[in-house]
Amino acid sequence: MSAKNQFVAIARIELAEVLRSRWLWFCVGTYAVLCSIFVLVGLRESSVLGFTGMGRVLMSFSHALVLLLPLLGLSASGQVVNRMRDDGSLELWFSHPVTRGAFFAAISFVRIAVLVVPLAIVLPLLGVIGQVSFGQSVPWGFVTRTLVVASALLVVSVAIGLLVSTFVRNQSKALMLLLFTWALGVALLDFALVGLMLQWHVQPLLVFTLAALNPVQDARLALLAGADPELGQLGPVGFFLAQELGPTGLLVAGIAWPCVLGATCWWVTLQRFRRGDLV
């Protein structure tokens, strides 16, 4: 049997499982609430407050996204493999002719798809609804940028989640590690731990490197670069990187680095999944 058929068979089962768990609907609901706030507040107030108001709202929206998306991505994938190991699913499926690579690719694809596809539908859809309802022009450039950057952030979050769920057998420990990972990603933003580290006179190179390696920070900067932010919004590291890379460079870094990191994590996890014990 071809790897493609194995992939399709496992992806179907996994998708059905995700639909049954109502995870997809939770994602759609979360995105809808977030985007509704964006449409209702952002578009309405932009006509009153002008560019400055819109920029502030976009910044808030970007921050909300970079806080929320990693949490969604990690929680959607962080207990997939270890739960399957515990409930006997791995034993069931690997008693049939399916290769480890095809299996892992299928569950990864489904977990990313159920997070990205709803966002790709809800965000433009609510933009259109906002346009029709309030007669305001939708910043399609920002919407597109948001979609691409958010997808990259989701890819790296899912990859890290799968890594944790494959390497950490105990589901409770995995959950703790996921929360820690999310907290670390959020802490290493300009307005959090990074700001404090600079105040504490930690070596700037170290602080800037840590912040730049944080995919959440990169995604945040890539989103903010589209809203022409000021130093106060970007933070010191963000401002430095913006000066060095420029808006296009920030966008590329915000997309490329999470994708590279995600691909690396995924590859490492795949090697472990291929060679390690399944049960």
Added chain:
Amino acid sequence: MRVELRDVTKSFGAVTALRRVSFTLESGERVALLGPNGSGKSTLTRSLLGMLDCRGEILLDGLSPVADRARVAPRIAYVPQIAPRLAAPVREIVAAVARLRGLTRSAIEEIAAALELDLSACAARPFRSLSGGMRQKLGIALALASRPSLLLLDEPTASLDPRARQRFFELMETLAEKPTVLLASHRLDEIRHLVTRVLVLEDGVLTYDGSSRDYLGDHAQGVIEVLVDDEEVARWLAVHGFHCTGSGWWMRTVKNGQRLDLVQDLTTHLRHAVRDLVVRDVESIRIAKHDAKKEPTP
């Protein structure tokens, strides 16, 4: 399918589940794998399925179940004792397995029907909502429909009623291909009906490798119950290890290998006093530690 294990060792942290296990199963051979809980039976079965990373060598028709999985896995089928409690409906699982194995749904339905499981009736039900017996029947149907060369069975009839158990034994006898069978079980009837050879694992070490008839003769036990209405024969029964259970019934547990002789003695000496006689199995096999007959092959 020929199965060869050479010095297979598997450790989980500090716990060694298999210690240099070596044996060969010839193609078409039917073998029982016995051992107390935690002796390494499941680890061995999972190793054959390529789920565990072991030291030593496992060869299935000369191929590794891990490195050559794409070629080997389609020829192996497995019936677990306890099926996972999946939320997926039966139709989804059947469809996925049919797709993975290139089977038609009717091939699975046919075997399920032979075990008196109506797949159409339970298609929409979540797999986990099925009774243990129904899940086991479905597992057997999925395994046998794939016409495997190696069939791994883990107490396959533990949850089946006697009628379905009998149907399963009949199905096994009518398999067109003669697969190699490795049966992990404690059930006397499964071992008696399905295998000709027994392997015993204790603490991960292979301690017995011999014919099932010899093993059952030494280790399986039966109960002989006899109803007498003559007080004079009580002495003979007591001397021969029987004890009275009331209402005139006397009973004794005996090794399977000795029970025929005892029944012959009984009928010879007490022919006129015996009103009824029952000979039955004690279902589980006693696997005492360190009663090895043979050291594992180095």
